[in-house]
Amino acid sequence: MTKKIAVLAYSGGLDSTISIDWIKKNYGYDVITLTVDLGGGQFSTDLEKRAKKAGALDCVILDVQKEFANDFILPSLKAGVIYEDNYLLATSIGRPLMAKKLVETAYKYKASAVAHGCTGKGNDQVRFDTAIKTLSANNPLEIIAPAREASLTRDEEKEYAEKLGITLPGVEERVYSIDRNLWGLAIEGEDLEDPWVEPPEDAYLITNSINNTPENPTYIEISFKEGIPNKLNGKSLDFLEIIEKLNIIAGENGIGRVVHVENRLVGIKSREVYEAPAATVIHESFQSLEKLVLNRDQSRMKNLVATTYSDLVYDGRWFSGLRENLDAYCKSSCRYMTGDVRLKLYKSKCEVVGAKSPYSLYSYDLATYSNDDKFKHGSAVGFIDIYSLPSRIQRKQQVHDELTE
Numbered sequence: 001m002t003k004k005i006a007v008l009a010y011s012g013g014l015d016s017t018i019s020i021d022w023i024k025k026n027y028g029y030d031v032i033t034l035t036v037d038l039g040g041g042q043f044s045t046d047l048e049k050r051a052k053k054a055g056a057l058d059c060v061i062l063d064v065q066k067e068f069a070n071d072f073i074l075p076s077l078k079a080g081v082i083y084e085d086n087y088l089l090a091t092s093i094g095r096p097l098m099a100k101k102l103v104e105t106a107y108k109y110k111a112s113a114v115a116h117g118c119t120g121k122g123n124d125q126v127r128f129d130t131a132i133k134t135l136s137a138n139n140p141l142e143i144i145a146p147a148r149e150a151s152l153t154r155d156e157e158k159e160y161a162e163k164l165g166i167t168l169p170g171v172e173e174r175v176y177s178i179d180r181n182l183w184g185l186a187i188e189g190e191d192l193e194d195p196w197v198e199p200p201e202d203a204y205l206i207t208n209s210i211n212n213t214p215e216n217p218t219y220i221e222i223s224f225k226e227g228i229p230n231k232l233n234g235k236s237l238d239f240l241e242i243i244e245k246l247n248i249i250a251g252e253n254g255i256g257r258v259v260h261v262e263n264r265l266v267g268i269k270s271r272e273v274y275e276a277p278a279a280t281v282i283h284e285s286f287q288s289l290e291k292l293v294l295n296r297d298q299s300r301m302k303n304l305v306a307t308t309y310s311d312l313v314y315d316g317r318w319f320s321g322l323r324e325n326l327d328a329y330c331k332s333s334c335r336y337m338t339g340d341v342r343l344k345l346y347k348s349k350c351e352v353v354g355a356k357s358p359y360s361l362y363s364y365d366l367a368t369y370s371n372d373d374k375f376k377h378g379s380a381v382g383f384i385d386i387y388s389l390p391s392r393i394q395r396k397q398q399v400h401d402e403l404t405e
Contacts, residue, residue, distance in 0.1 A: 003030045005057070005111035006144055007102055009128075010035050012047045015117040018160045019146040020054040023115055027144060030057040031115075034105050036098045039065040039182030039244070054166055058109075062101055065182060069240040072097050073183050076313060077286055078227045078330040080306035083314045086260040087272070088279040090184030095124060096318035099131030106141055113142035120148040123265045127316030134319045176203060182243055184256070184276030195261055195271045206251045207275050210348045213254040217346035219353075220249065222285045224341070227334030229282060243278045250277030254348035265315050281350055285341035288352040292360040293336045302333055 006023050010016045010033035020031045033051040044050070048059040072093050081089050102114045114132055118125035129143055146152075152160065161167070177189040185205060191197050201209050222242070223231035232242050250256055256277035264270050294302060305326055312323050339357025343350060365374040 003028065004113070005030050005032055005106075005109055006113040006115050006142075007032050007034050007060075007106045007109065007111045008056075008115040008144075009098060009102055009117065010047070010051055010056075010059070011117075012044050012050055013117075014154070014157050014161060015147055017050060017054050017166060018152075018157055018164070019115060019117055020051065020056050021164055022146045022150060022160075023144055024055055026146075026149075027113070029113060029144075032056065032058045032060060032105070032109055032111065034102060035059070035061045036101045037061065037063045037065060038068045038094045038097065039240075040180040040185070040247075054164065060105055062105075064097060064101065066238075066240050068094065068097055068182060069238075069243060072318075073243070074228065074239060075327050075330065076309070077282060078334050079309035079326060080283075080287065080290075080302060081310040081313055082283065082306070083310045084260070084262055086258050087262060087274060087314075088184060088258075088276045088283060089310065089313050090181055090274070090276055090279060091179045091186045092123070092127065092313045092316075093183060094179075094181045095127040095316065096131045099128050100135060102128075103132055103135045103141065106136075107139070111141070113144050115144035115146065117147050118145055120145075120151070121266060121268070123314070123316070126265055127318075130316040131319055178205070180205075182240070182247075183279050184274055187273040187275070188270065192273055193271055199259055199273050203273055204257065204275055206247060207257050207277055208252055208254045210254050213347050214252065217344050218249060218253055219342065219344055220246075220281070221340055221342045222282065223339070224286070224289055225338050227286070227330075227337035229285075231340075243282070246278035246281050250281045250345060250350070251275075253277075253345040255345055255350045256280040257348065281343060281345070284350050284352055285343060285355075286337075288341050288355045289337055289339050289357060292339065292355055292357050292362055294333065295361060298333060305329055305333075 006027065006029040008016065008019055008023065008031050012035070016033070020033065023029055023031050033056045035047055047061060051059040076089065076093050083089055083092070102116070105111075106114050116124075116128045118128055125145060125148060132141060132143055176187050176192065179186045187203055192199055192203060221233050222229055229239055229242050230236060232245055237245070256275055256279065258274040258276070260274065261269055261271050290299065290302065309323065309326050312318065312320060317323065336357070336359035338359060339355065341352060342354035344353045365372060
């Protein structure tokens with residue numbers, strides 16, 4: 001009788017490596033590992049060798065960087081996602097694509113189950129499980145979560161690996177839990193969990209400390225066409241290339257560090273450290289261009305959309321009808337999002353110093369206080385008379401205690 005198969009999300013780290021043996025022993029399934037490369041250079045070169053040594057039947061590696069950039073990061077950028085005004089959601093945006101590839105691979109290999117390394121107290125278990133259940137609704141897949149089911153501590157995981165004769169480089173030295181992709185890094189664990197403790201410099205991987213940044217500012221220019229970044233410093237590049245280059249340029253200037261206490265979906269607060277150099281620069285430039293081309297009502301509506309979209313992404317509801325509806329709105333709001341933004345990167349600060357668009361709603365003739373002023377100042381009197389009419393009527397007709405006592 002052929003054994004059932006489980007497809008395991010595999011990073012090559014301690015958690016996912018021991019999960020191979022754990023699934024085989026506790027479920028009796030063969031295991032096929034799936035590594036989804038979301039960029040950022042996070043994976044070792046010996047993944048297949050490592051997985052098979054741990055007992056995997058096969059090892060699948062998928063490079064989905066372009067799909068991640070164009071189909072997941074870009075819609076999130078257009079929506080203006082940022083969770084609790086700090087977190088640009090790099091990890092959260094990547095999870096639905098990983099879940100999608102897990103389901104696709106499971107169907108391809110006729111697997112009965114998919115597996116991931118999420119714990120029972122984090123957001124990722126919700127993101128993975130919700131996406132998997134949604135995408136496999138017509139042909140349900142079993143979900144296995146060894147870390148959640150076995151509740152192993154890191155020391156217990158090390159002992160497990162030793163019994164299997166598996167040695168993973170960096171396990172003893174590595175202090176922090178790090179999730180890394182094209183859009184940024186999430187770093188947590190150990191001393192970072194204390195909100196009073198300043199994160200040590202060795203916690204950061206892709207951004208320079210302010211003391212190690214260049215002495216002179218770096219100026220860059222990002223061009224957009226209908227909300228899509230398409231040029232960097234005048235050179236046409238695809239979105240993926242722009243992100244990769246800006247991760248280097250902005251990282252060298254110390255841009256994109258965030259230390260944040262956030263509200264997790266599962267009901268607890270967590271202290272997180274993030275690095276997102278390219279994401280920070282692109283988000284800032286996008287926001288500044290929006291200020292030129294959207295009017296006040298559109299901007300306020302866009303803020304509501306951004307908050308709702310951010311919650312959907314953070315809470316693991318990417319594959320929802322509402323997110324698709326909001327994408328349609330954002331496509332419309334980006335219709336005139338064409339222009340150029342100039343930024344100054346200096347000593348960990350990203351500053352927009354110039355922006356222009358052929359569709360800009362900014363009028364110099366109306367805004368200036370110089371002799372070029374074309375604004376009809378006299379019209380303000382009638383406008384204010386009509387504008388103040390409701391409050392004047394209410395003041396006359398109704399008692400207001402603060403003035404009559």
